Amino acid sequence: MRNLLNFRTASAPTAPVAALAALAAAVAVTAGIAAPVAAETHAADVVRTGQSISYKGISVRIPAAGEGVQAAAQSTSGEISLTVSRSADGSVVVKTDAERHTAQAAAPSTARANAAKTCTDSAYSLAGWKLNDFKWFYNPAGAPAAVAATAGSAISAATTSLTSACGQKSIGLAPAYVGQTAAAPQVGAAGNCTGNDGRNVTGWVAGSGRWLGMTCTYFKTVNGVKTATGTDTALNTQYKFFTTTANCDGAYDLQSVVLHERGHSLGLDHVDQTAHASAVMTPALSACTAGKRTLGLGDYAGLKAMYGTR
Known part of the structure; x- marks a missing residue:
């Protein structure tokens, strides 16, 4: 609801x-x-x-x-x-x-829930805006020691995974990594959006609350069309992250979390956790699960509906 x-x-x-x-x-x-x-x-x-x-x-x-x-x-x-x-x-x-979904069972596995439906379930939900382009920065400050050396690569891999899925053509929007920045993502520790400087920054925040990653996206409406003007993503160091399942130990897959948050930046909303369990845009993620590093068909279909293909 x-x-x-x-x-x-x-x-x-x-x-x-x-x-x-x-x-x-x-x-x-x-x-x-x-x-x-x-x-x-x-x-x-x-x-x-x-x-x-x-x-x-x-x-x-x-x-x-x-x-x-x-x-x-x-x-x-x-x-x-x-x-x-x-x-x-x-x-x-x-x-x-409305908070009506529950997390999947937190069993260590590289397989995604309902994997057989990954390339057949075409459901998606849209937030109503789109990006004209997506140039993004990374701020490594505060990255947990367990993933500090590999976080940049995992975040880049997640962003690249936005472009295609299930053997389909690449979507019409091509994200571009600009480089590292000292600017912090404009997401507060309390889970609050703190402003829009027009830079798209991904970084780390020692946050409170139960969010693994949070994205704040600003948009404007001109002649009925909503266009994003800035989108920042914070990763919450209150939780442990991993980039390879060998060092899971109750941690969460960084690449899967970032891919989900990238979906929000580009205009995707959540889909039902139970009905569409294989989708990246389900709202909850289990610990030690690395199966959502690529889009499902529905995630892709939503992006294609907004950006077309190239």
């Missing part, structure tokens, strides 16, 4: 519209904003504090008119996603993923 809440900025609370759930209306009034025009079961988990919207441990600042931001993550146990956009008239739309 996806939550969809509409807010309108105001100097004082306004009365809730008819037929809203009482809890959703209370949230809106407490926040000092108009009540949502639609609300679903997790409305109480969406909180506005000043100019920020938070949901289940992640948060973003309300963007300028005509712009939006998404915080999306792969976790150990389910969906984490928050998208906040603002229209020209000041309306603020909040979308979340």
Whole structure:
């Protein structure tokens, strides 16, 4: 289930519209904003504090008119996603993923779940924006010692894996590695998107919460078309990572995590964990599983729908 809440900025609370759930209306009034025009079961988990919207441990600042931001993550146990956009008239739309998926069994294996469906399951979900190009930087500062020497190669391999799958043509967008940078990814330790400097940086953060990797993507809407203007990915050093299964020991596959987060950067959303278990864009990842280093057919189909082929 996806939550969809509409807010309108105001100097004082306004009365809730008819037929809203009482809890959703209370949230809106407490926040000092108009009540949502639609609300679903997790409305109480969406909180506005000043100019920020938070949901289940992640948060973003309300963007300028005509712009939006998404915080999306792969976790150990389910969906984490928050998208906040603002229209020209000041309306603020909040979308979340209801947390209804559970992680796969954490058994050491190089095989992906439901591997037989990897190149037959064509399901995908789109966030609604696309990138015109994807030039990215890597900041190695803070990389865990166990993967510091190999992390750059694993991240590059994951990014390259975006381009094709299942014997299909390469998608029309070709990512390009620019080099290392001292700039940190603009993702805070608390799971918050901290800003958009226009650079696409992947790096390490000593984060709190249960996210393995988190991507903050900013986009703008012009003539009804949403285009990403910056996308940063943070890898959470609260967890252990591996690049070869020989040093798993309860750790998570760096390449699989990055490929998932790259999907968010390019405009893919999560798909159901159970129904589409072989997809990279399932929200949860098990420890010691290295089977999702390549796209499934559905992941590829979503990218092809946005970028075409070359």
